[in-house]
Amino acid sequence: MFGIYLKRELGRRKKAALVIALGLALGIALVITVSSVSAGMSKAQDKVLQSLYGLGTDMTVTKARSAPASGGSGGPSFKFGAKSSSSTKQSSDRVMTQGGQALKSTLVTKVAGQKGVASAVGALSLNVTKVDGSFTQGKAKTTTGSGTTGSTSGGQGQPGGGSGSSGGGQPQVQGGGADFNVNSYSVVGVDVAHQGLGPLASMKITSGRTFTSAGTTSKVAVVGTSYAKEKKYKVGSTFTISGTKFTVIGIATPDSSESTTDLFIPLKLAQTLGDAKNEVTTIYVKATDSQQISTVKKEIQSNISGTTVTTSADLASTVSGSLSTASSLATSVGKWLSVAVLAAAFLVAALLTSSAVSRRVREFGTLKALGWPSRKVTRQVVGESMVNGLIGGALGIAIGVGAAYAVTAVSPKLTAQLGSTGGGGGMGGGPGGGPGGQSTQNTLEIALTAPVSLTTIALAVGLAVTGGLIAGAMGGWRASRMRPADALRSVS
Structure with missing residues (x-):
């Protein structure tokens, strides 16, 4: 009886039911869209951090570069010997550590032994400035x-x-006169025995191969895709750094965004080139529990003085550009707008349901006169409102998912500018400070997506049910207060 009467009443009031359902649908669709875009912003930011951090890295340990000594410029210098010939070719490489003050390699083991640390690995960031040309x-x-x-x-x-x-x-x-070319590029020395953590973790070998764990002194290199295109390097190509000849064994493409590193070489060779024996500039750390990263950070800072521990949360605060602006907009304005629209949709649904009940005075009064108790009348109104809510939820999910997929299909481009964190060095794939401790900024371009999760769908269903209950509660309360005499007074 309940189902038959419910179906008949909804059929009689199709327009009113559709208006209520559409109001709820718009509110729910906005919530789904904003939630999906916010998730996309978070995913885009993760991609940016991965390009610096490396997959699996929870934090890095660096040391801020000290100020240059009095009278020292801290910048690169080049010296060429004079020769008697009228035209002489000259070439010189200046290799400098960058990203922060060098740390002793023994600190890697010390960091790995801290409570809450699953593993730690060191890397050395270098900047190579090559000057070649001739004097006439x-x-x-x-x-x-x-x-x-x-x-x-x-x-x-x-x-x-x-x-x-x-x-x-x-x-x-x-x-x-003189005619010289200057070429500057970044080199990172990686621990070839632990490539799953650190700079190479966020890179995918698309041509050739990566390092072998036994090749700690092999004169080989993995080249980033962008730099390989610029220099037309292929697997088997060779290049020279400070008289040491390297062979390209692989071309690496970052899993996300753009890598800020041009060349990867074994750590021991990088230490030799940079005159930094048994030194690293960055220690990459993976925690045993991702929920205890802040605790591990405090543990390292308290036990290893003079170091700077940077987590992904710290690094996220240095991301600026349109990605940061859009993320803030989606997080603050978008969510508050969703709440306001949803509240308005619930209120409109409740008022329309209450108004509909007012127009059904004779109907409900007659039902009570026939013996329907107030709870049965209330159940009827709440049932109709729940159906309206579920219809609105279905429409809202369809509209919201469609809007989210439209955002993903268009994939608007967002820019992210990455600054170094306090001169301590870069994270992961790239150096964070230039020669002399200068900070650098890298601008990356990220395609925005709007993934829809099952959690978002579940939230939409919950909102639909909530909206139906709120509207039904107000309408049912009003219907339950009607008396049979009201029906008689409404008869013309």
Whole structure:
């Protein structure tokens, strides 16, 4: 009887039921869309952090670079020897550690032994500045009294190498100069025995192979995709750093965003090139429990003085750009807007249900006169409201999921600017400070997605039921207060 009457009454009031359902649907759809976009923002931020941190890394340990000594510039310098030939090729590599002050390799073992630390591995970040080109010696020319011109190269007695002439003017140096190219790139020395944690963890070998655990001194390198394209490197290509010849064994592509590292080489070779024997610039740490990262951070800071421990939460605060702006908008404005719209939808549904009950005075009064108790009348109104709520929930889920998939299909591009954390060094795949302790910023481009989870769908169903209950409760309360006499008064 209840089901038959419910179906008949909803059929009679299709327009009213549809208005209530649509109001709830819009509120629920907005909640789904905002929740999905917020999840997409979080996922995009994770991608950004992974490009720096490396998969599986919970925190890093670095040490802030100290100020250069008085009178020292802290920057790169190059020296070329003078030769007598008129055109001489010159080439020099300047290899400097970057990202922070060097740490002793023994600290890696000490960090790994801290309570709550599952594993730790060290890496050394280097910046290589290569200058190559040639000097061309100029020639001193003088004009004689008869109008003829003589030239000298490397003479003595006069500025520019010219020699005095009784009948000529001052010698003029013509030609000569220098033509040099400067190429700067980043190199990270990785512990080839523990590649699952640290810089290479977020990279995927797309060509060739990675390092072998036994190749600690092998003169081989893995090159980032972008740098390989720029230099036209392939597996088998060779290059030289400070006289050491390396062979490319693999091309690595970051799992997400862009890598800030150009070359990866074995840690021991990086320490030799950077004159940093038994030193690292960053220690990557994985905690035994991801929920206790803050506790592990305090443990490391208290037991290893002078170091800076940076977690993913700390690093997230350095992300700026449109990703940060959109994330803040979705988190604050979006969620509050969803709450306001949802509250308005619930209120409208309740008022429309209550208004519908007011127009059914004769119907409910007659039912009571026929013997229906108040609880049965209330159950009827609540049942109708629940059906309206479920219909609204279904429509809301369809609209919200459609909007989320539309965002994913369009995939708007967001930019993320990554700054270093207090001069302590970069995280994971890239250096965080340049020569002399300068901080660097890397701009990455991330495609926004809006994934819809089962939790979001469950939330939508819960909101639909809640909206139906609120509307039904208000309408049922009003219906239960009607008396049979009200029906008689409404008869014209």
